[in-house]
Amino acid sequence: MSVHWVGTGRAAAPGLRRLVIAGHEVVVWSRDLDAAEDAVGDLTQRLREYDAGALAEEVQDGDVVVSMLPADRHAELATLALQRAAHFVCPGHLTPALRALHARAQIKDARVLAECGFAPGIDHLLAQGLVRDWRQAPDHDPDAVLDVMSLSGLPGARPDAGATRLRRGFEDLAVGDPRDAAWQATLPLRASPRVDVVPAGDALRMVEDYSIDPTWRLRSAVRGRMVLPDPGAAAICVSLAAERAGATLWHRSAVLEAGDARAALVSVPVSLAAEAALGRKVPAGVGIAPADPHLAAAWLEVIAPLVRRLETVDHLR
CATH class of the missing domain: 3.40.50.720 (NAD(P)-binding Rossmann-like Domain)
Known part of the structure; x- marks a missing residue:
């Protein structure tokens, strides 16, 4: 073959x-x-x-x-x-x-x-791992409120700030109602912990792509593209946070940082x-x-x- x-x-x-x-x-x-x-x-x-x-x-x-x-x-x-x-x-x-x-x-x-x-690609692998870790966590609570974020950036990437469906608040927004806006994020990145982020992709697809249990209480899902200050850098940051009674129960990020490896x-x-x-x-x-x-x-x-x-x-x- x-x-x-x-x-x-x-x-x-x-x-x-x-x-x-x-x-x-x-x-x-x-x-x-x-x-x-x-x-x-x-x-x-x-x-x-x-x-x-x-x-x-x-x-x-x-x-x-x-x-x-x-x-x-x-x-x-x-x-x-x-x-x-x-x-x-x-x-x-x-x-x-x-x-x-x-x-x-x-x-x-x-x-x-x-x-x-x-x-898309490596980010899916990292996100799937986080979802598995949360599902198997000793303090896993199926009724916890979840926030999921998936951000990536490649050299020279300047995504369209008008891209749709960046962020969804599942408890206070009707499905299909997008919140589209560029913003700054503080991330666990060593090279550039604070970066500009712009909308990229449909966050609702994360439920299927990342094997998120549809019965879980997903409060928000964010999918965006980082504008990295280093023109030769590449990065992915995927995070999952679980909250119960207003307190963070579980919060992890999967991080990839690379140099000239596009x-x-x-x-x-x-x-x-x-x-x-x-x-x-x-x-x-x-x-x-x-x-x-x-x-x-x-x-x-x-x-x-x-x-x-x-x-x-x-x-x-």
């Missing part, structure tokens, strides 16, 4: 090289063969000029198609993969067009995995997702970065050497 890696932009090389070095059969598809040569030419010459028709002819049952193309091309390539009973992986958001492929993927026993990059933090998780699809380590159908604790731990073990800091902070200690 082969991995068909489509796209050799700036973020592609580390994950692509990792797959080749690991011994996988990798075919590289690119509109810029010089870029493909620069990325991985010292390891393989299985380089193809990208053409959708040629790709469709070469993809076989059980292969994986990886899309590192712009987000608006992901659904097209996922559909192509499923036509050949192949799997599909991308770092981009799980769009309605990709979600619509779920039944077809299940019939084909294929995996369509999105949100397997930096953020490409690796995007494409190495993509390569891990490709391996998970090849090995059928995740269920057939459409999904995102894995919730399985053993698989998530294995991914984080690979990611940890790429960053300066990856740890969980207990705010009550």
Whole structure:
């Protein structure tokens, strides 16, 4: 079985090289063969000029198609993969067009995995871990009031301050009523503990993405993008706090801080997702970065050497 890696932009090389070095059969598809040569030419010459028709002819049952193309091309390539009973992986958001492929993927026993990059991607792994920790905590109280926050930032990222659905107060806001505003946050980051944050994404999806029990009393959910002062930095901060009778019962944050590692933090998780699809380590159908604790731990073990800091902070200690 082969991995068909489509796209050799700036973020592609580390994950692509990792797959080749690991011994996988990798075919590289690119509109810029010089870029493909620069990325991985010292390891393989299985380089193809990208053409959708040629790709469709070469993809076989059980292969994986990886899309590192712009987000608006992901659904097209996922559909192509499923036509050949192949799997599909991308770092981009799980769009309605990709979600619509779920039944077809299940019939084909294929995996369509999105949100397997930096953020979305690594942030899911960290948040899932916090939710598991809270669920298993000795002082867990299913009636506690919860506040959840997920923030990320990459070099050069300047999110749209008009993005919708940043923050939801589930007890005092009607569903669908957004609170959109930029603000400053004080976070357990060593490099920049106080950062500007702007809206990014739909916070309501955190309930599903992070396996939050729908019966829990979720007071607020925040999803945003940090504007980091260091142009070479990358960071994720995911937190979960539980309150009972006005007192904080449990409060932890999962923190990742990195320097110049943008490409690796995007494409190495993509390569891990490709391996998970090849090995059928995740269920057939459409999904995102894995919730399985053993698989998530294995991914984080690979990611940890790429960053300066990856740890969980207990705010009550």
